[in-house]
Amino acid sequence: MIEAQTVEFDPPSEAVTAPAQADSSTNTAVATRSEAEPPATSNQTAQIFSMIERLTLDTNVPIERAEQAFGFWQKVQAEQAKKAFTAAMIDCQAEMEPIRRDAENKQTKSKYATYAALDRAIRPIYTRHSFCVTHDTVPSPLPDHVRVLCFITHRDGHERVHTADMPCDGKGAKGGDVMTKTHAMGSAMSYGKRYTLGNGFNIATEADDDGNAASGKTDAGTNFISPAQVAELEKIAKDVNADVERFCKYGKVESLAHITIANFERAKKTLLMKQKPVGGAK
Known part of the structure; x- marks a missing residue:
C-alpha cells in the first residue's frame, strides 16, 4: 500500500539521483505525473469519493478519519438535498390551486374532495x-386506528413524511356500526391518503361554486354564515332552551356553522318561534 502511494505521489527516483538536474527533473516529474492522471472531474461526488478512498487505503490514516470524512460528506449532501427540496416545493405550490369538492358524505351531508x-x-x-x-400504513398507538404515511420524495434525495391516524372501527358519525372492519380499514386508508397528500402540498379545498369565487362573485346560497352569526344563533338557542343537535338535524346541516347565508334569517326565525311570549301566556 505504501509503495503504491509513493509511486503515485512522489517524483521518480531519477529526479532524486541527478542533482545537476534536480530542479528541472522535479518539475518534469510533476508535469509528467499530471499528464498521466485523468482530467479532473467536475463531479464533486466523484472527487470526494476518491479522497475517501485514498484515506481508506492509507494505512497511516486511522479508519476513524475516513469515517469522519464520509460522514461530513453525507451531511453536506443532505443539506444540499434539503435546499433543493424546499426550492422545488415553493415552485410546485405556486402552480397549485384549490381543489373542488367533488363528492358528498351522506352521513354528515358535507362535500369533500376525493x-x-x-x-x-x-x-x-x-x-x-x-x-x-x-x-404506507403502520400500526397506530390509538385504539381502532390505522396510521397512514405519505412520503414526499424529491429527486435529489430529501424526503418528508406526513402522517394521519385514522379511525377504522366501522362507526358512523352518530356512533353506530355502518360498515365492516374490512370496509372500515379501506375507508380509513383512503381518507388518510387524501388528508396526508393535501397536507403535504398545503392543498386547500373549496365548494364547487361554478367558478364564482375565482371570478370575484359570491352567492349567499353557497357561502356559510359568519362566526358572529353562529354565535348569535347559539345565544338564541340557549335563551329558548333549544336542542342544537336536533335543530341542525331538522335543518339538514352538520352544525350551525354549516348554515348558509341564504338560510340564516329562516334559521333565526325558527329558533325564535320557541321563545315563550312575555308574561308567560301560552
Whole structure:
C-alpha cells in the first residue's frame, strides 16, 4: 500500500539521483505525473469519493478519519438535498390551486374532495418538479386506528413524511356500526391518503361554486354564515332552551356553522318561534 502511494505521489527516483538536474527533473516529474492522471472531474461526488478512498487505503490514516470524512460528506449532501427540496416545493405550490369538492358524505351531508380529484389535479405538477409520492400504513398507538404515511420524495434525495391516524372501527358519525372492519380499514386508508397528500402540498379545498369565487362573485346560497352569526344563533338557542343537535338535524346541516347565508334569517326565525311570549301566556 505504501509503495503504491509513493509511486503515485512522489517524483521518480531519477529526479532524486541527478542533482545537476534536480530542479528541472522535479518539475518534469510533476508535469509528467499530471499528464498521466485523468482530467479532473467536475463531479464533486466523484472527487470526494476518491479522497475517501485514498484515506481508506492509507494505512497511516486511522479508519476513524475516513469515517469522519464520509460522514461530513453525507451531511453536506443532505443539506444540499434539503435546499433543493424546499426550492422545488415553493415552485410546485405556486402552480397549485384549490381543489373542488367533488363528492358528498351522506352521513354528515358535507362535500369533500376525493383522493382521485387531488391526484388528478396535482400529480402533473409535482412530478414536473421532480417529486414522487408514495403511501404506507403502520400500526397506530390509538385504539381502532390505522396510521397512514405519505412520503414526499424529491429527486435529489430529501424526503418528508406526513402522517394521519385514522379511525377504522366501522362507526358512523352518530356512533353506530355502518360498515365492516374490512370496509372500515379501506375507508380509513383512503381518507388518510387524501388528508396526508393535501397536507403535504398545503392543498386547500373549496365548494364547487361554478367558478364564482375565482371570478370575484359570491352567492349567499353557497357561502356559510359568519362566526358572529353562529354565535348569535347559539345565544338564541340557549335563551329558548333549544336542542342544537336536533335543530341542525331538522335543518339538514352538520352544525350551525354549516348554515348558509341564504338560510340564516329562516334559521333565526325558527329558533325564535320557541321563545315563550312575555308574561308567560301560552
